[in-house]
Amino acid sequence: MTDLNDRRQDSLIVEVTQRCNHDCLHCYNAWKNEVPYPTSEELPGAEMRGLLDKVLDETGAGHVTLTGGEPLLRPDLPDLVDHLHDRGTEVNLITNGTLLDEAAIERLGPHKISVFELPLLSCEAPIHDRLSGKEGAYDAVTLAIADLKLAGQTVVCVFVATALNLHTWAETVELAFALGVDGLMFNRFNPGGEGFRNLALLQPSPAALREALDVAQERSLAYELSISCSIAMPPCLFDYDRWPSLTFGFCAAGKADAYYTIDPAGNLRPCNHSMVVLGNLRERGFWELADSAAMRGFVAARPDFCEGCRVVDECLGGCKAAAEVCYGSLRTCDPFLGTFSGQARKPT
Amino acid sequence: MPYRAYHLLMGLAGAVAVGVLLLLRASPHGHATTGPRWKRRLLDAGLLLLAALGVDLGAGCRESKDPARSGYAYRDREARRQARRERLRAQRTVGRTAAPPPPTTPRPPALTPPDGSAAASAHREPPRLEPEPDKAAIEAAALGLRSKAPLKLILRTHDEATAIASGARGRYPFDKAGKARVLAELGQAQLACDDLRRAGQLSEAGAGLMKKRLARLHRRVSGFRHKGMRATCYRPAHRPSPQTLSYKRLAARLPLLEELAATGKLNAAVVSKVLAAVRADVLVIEQPDRSSSSSLAGLFGDEPPKKDPEKGKEARARKTLAKKVRRLMARVERRLRRGRPRGLRGAGN
Numbered sequence: 001m002t003d004l005n006d007r008r009q010d011s012l013i014v015e016v017t018q019r020c021n022h023d024c025l026h027c028y029n030a031w032k033n034e035v036p037y038p039t040s041e042e043l044p045g046a047e048m049r050g051l052l053d054k055v056l057d058e059t060g061a062g063h064v065t066l067t068g069g070e071p072l073l074r075p076d077l078p079d080l081v082d083h084l085h086d087r088g089t090e091v092n093l094i095t096n097g098t099l100l101d102e103a104a105i106e107r108l109g110p111h112k113i114s115v116f117e118l119p120l121l122s123c124e125a126p127i128h129d130r131l132s133g134k135e136g137a138y139d140a141v142t143l144a145i146a147d148l149k150l151a152g153q154t155v156v157c158v159f160v161a162t163a164l165n166l167h168t169w170a171e172t173v174e175l176a177f178a179l180g181v182d183g184l185m186f187n188r189f190n191p192g193g194e195g196f197r198n199l200a201l202l203q204p205s206p207a208a209l210r211e212a213l214d215v216a217q218e219r220s221l222a223y224e225l226s227i228s229c230s231i232a233m234p235p236c237l238f239d240y241d242r243w244p245s246l247t248f249g250f251c252a253a254g255k256a257d258a259y260y261t262i263d264p265a266g267n268l269r270p271c272n273h274s275m276v277v278l279g280n281l282r283e284r285g286f287w288e289l290a291d292s293a294a295m296r297g298f299v300a301a302r303p304d305f306c307e308g309c310r311v312v313d314e315c316l317g318g319c320k321a322a323a324e325v326c327y328g329s330l331r332t333c334d335p336f337l338g339t340f341s342g343q344a345r346k347p348t
Numbered sequence: 349m350p351y352r353a354y355h356l357l358m359g360l361a362g363a364v365a366v367g368v369l370l371l372l373r374a375s376p377h378g379h380a381t382t383g384p385r386w387k388r389r390l391l392d393a394g395l396l397l398l399a400a401l402g403v404d405l406g407a408g409c410r411e412s413k414d415p416a417r418s419g420y421a422y423r424d425r426e427a428r429r430q431a432r433r434e435r436l437r438a439q440r441t442v443g444r445t446a447a448p449p450p451p452t453t454p455r456p457p458a459l460t461p462p463d464g465s466a467a468a469s470a471h472r473e474p475p476r477l478e479p480e481p482d483k484a485a486i487e488a489a490a491l492g493l494r495s496k497a498p499l500k501l502i503l504r505t506h507d508e509a510t511a512i513a514s515g516a517r518g519r520y521p522f523d524k525a526g527k528a529r530v531l532a533e534l535g536q537a538q539l540a541c542d543d544l545r546r547a548g549q550l551s552e553a554g555a556g557l558m559k560k561r562l563a564r565l566h567r568r569v570s571g572f573r574h575k576g577m578r579a580t581c582y583r584p585a586h587r588p589s590p591q592t593l594s595y596k597r598l599a600a601r602l603p604l605l606e607e608l609a610a611t612g613k614l615n616a617a618v619v620s621k622v623l624a625a626v627r628a629d630v631l632v633i634e635q636p637d638r639s640s641s642s643s644l645a646g647l648f649g650d651e652p653p654k655k656d657p658e659k660g661k662e663a664r665a666r667k668t669l670a671k672k673v674r675r676l677m678a679r680v681e682r683r684l685r686r687g688r689p690r691g692l693r694g695a696g697n
Contacts, residue, residue: 123608123613124613125613139615142614143615145618146617146618146621146622146625150621150624150625150628152628175614177600177601177604178601178602178604178614179618180622180625180626180629222600223597313567313570
């Protein structure tokens with residue numbers, strides 16, 4: 001009989017630094033929470049490479065996403081990319097784009113990064129800059145996208161859907177298409193860290209999000225552009241059948257494509273949104289931490305609200321990490337589902 | 349006979365049998381797969397008998413009235429599981445303390461969970477741990493039942509769901525409809541277990557074990573995302589170029605680029621670089637062997653002409669699109685030269 005407990009981990013998220021040159025209103029980084037993060041340590045290059053070798057050997061993961069903070073603030077990032085590339089690991093880079101000029105792209109090497117993920121928060125420079133907390137961020141990111149496409153790289157842009165920028169979504173899709181991006185992510189604002197402090201300012205309504213998804217559906221067909229929503233959109237608030245061209249993602253906790261995240265000091269967390277430190281990978285094995293009671297609790301938890309829902313094991317009840325970060329409980333609805341639970345219709 | 353003595357006798361008999369086989373240097377597997385049919389059938393029957401006894405023991409132990417007599421395997425396992433659950437609860441509490449401590453200062457009103465479950469959030473429930481069904485007993489039950497025709501649905505569904513849940517069929521083995529079918533069949537299989545139990549074809553213990561296993565599979569398959577639910581932040585859906593390159597797309601992109609440049613939403617450097625990238629894309633599209641390597645090219649209406657009656661029509665459409673793209677490129681370039689494009693604002697650090 002096949003063992004149902006066979007496990008593997010396909011991918012890892014690595015936060016290479018906590019430092020950032022932006023101050024995004026919606027930032028969810030774990031060290032931006034009210035509760036202080038246990039460490040601000042940053043492993044030096046050689047140690048980071050050694051740690052990644054150990055974890056990649058343990059998990060067999062063939063894919064790593066490098067993020068931060070702003071990963072390009074680490075001068076040894078090209079060495080890290082080289083190292084991962086040499087061992088045959090696929091690498092994604094999440095960056096705000098301000099440091100990604102022609103020289104930086106050349107330093108990173110041709111096609112060593114599979115996908116560059118950059119924010120495109122609006123087609124209006126002032127809105128993008130305001131959300132990024134950095135004047136000139138819009139010009140910098142559009143220039144970086146143009147440079148990357150000129151270098152023949154694959155670029156996916158991320159639109160974080162907030163109440164501040166949602167009205168510019170249709171034009172932003174056009175901008176992304178005009179720039180020649182290869183895909184677009186429509187991620188609803190998921191509070192945490194700095195974002196939670198700006199909840200009232202940024203949280204969009206389900207109705208506004210549905211309208212935006214209608215636009216996404218129409219534009220994705222018209223432009224043959226892939227648009228995905230990787231932040232959980234609760235099925236009790238969104239009927240996916242209405243948007244067949246879009247791809248939806250869910251919390252992946254407990255699955256082979258879970259968002260296990262390694263922070264700059266080598267600590268392992270259940271996902272990039274979560275603030276819970278499972279332990280340090282320099283001292284303990286990956287599976288030992290993945291098997292820990294804290295992680296099992298994270299995987300098993302469902303919001304009380306979702307009790308009896310037919311699809312709860314599929315959607316896992318929205319973003320548990322956001323619920324925990326904002327309200328201190330894995331069994332509370334995340335701030336989005338919680339706010340609009342009155343409108344929810346549980347799938348039957 | 350007390351179950352403990354029964355166990356001991358059975359164990360002793362098994363040990364003697366194994367000893368004899370070892371002394372004779374016999375291979376049980378070889379005997380079970382080779383030789384005359386009567387011998388293989390005899391071995392099969394023996395194994396089935398042992399399996400049935402195993403299931404019977406499990407059921408009998410559950411019905412025992414004396415929990416203090418803990419020589420029963422079932423009770424042992426239950427006790428161990430209970431202890432493990434307690435241990436995990438304790439560890440979990442300790443594990444949580446490794447995380448940053450919860451805030452001690454009262455949170456502002458916005459921090460109150462909007463679903464009003466602040467009281468529920470004050471404490472964390474232990475993880476819902478599912479006890480593992482006894483695989484050996486299930487195997488034994490399945491072995492004994494395999495020949496009965498009405499059980500085909502149960503066994504087929506069980507095998508298919510097990511393969512899906514274990515990941516043996518790949519990460520995203522089915523689409524939405526396929527997943528719904530497997531889940532429906534798992535539900536039917538559980539009902540079939542009840543039917544067989546009522547008909548006396550399956551013991552209560554056997555049906556219980558199988559239902560438990562099927563319910564667990566149902567949960568696992570439910571949690572498995574189908575093909576349409578695969579986007580993650582690090583695996584965003586995208587169509588990699590150059591497959592997506594086409595005159596049709598370029599002809600749609602360029603007017604948008606022109607408009608963005610005209611309204612000052614893109615600065616001159618960006619527009620000029622995008623144009624350079626478009627020029628490079630045109631070169632890729634013009635490559636004569638591109639059609640063979642690009643399966644998606646045909647979707648965008650610009651694949652090179654094929655040897656069929658449509659040849660002339662397709663070639664003409666392609667030529668028209670190519671002309672349009674060149675015209676649009678020239679227009680955007682002219683606008684760039686003529687206009688007063690917005691300069692870059694400070695984007696440094």
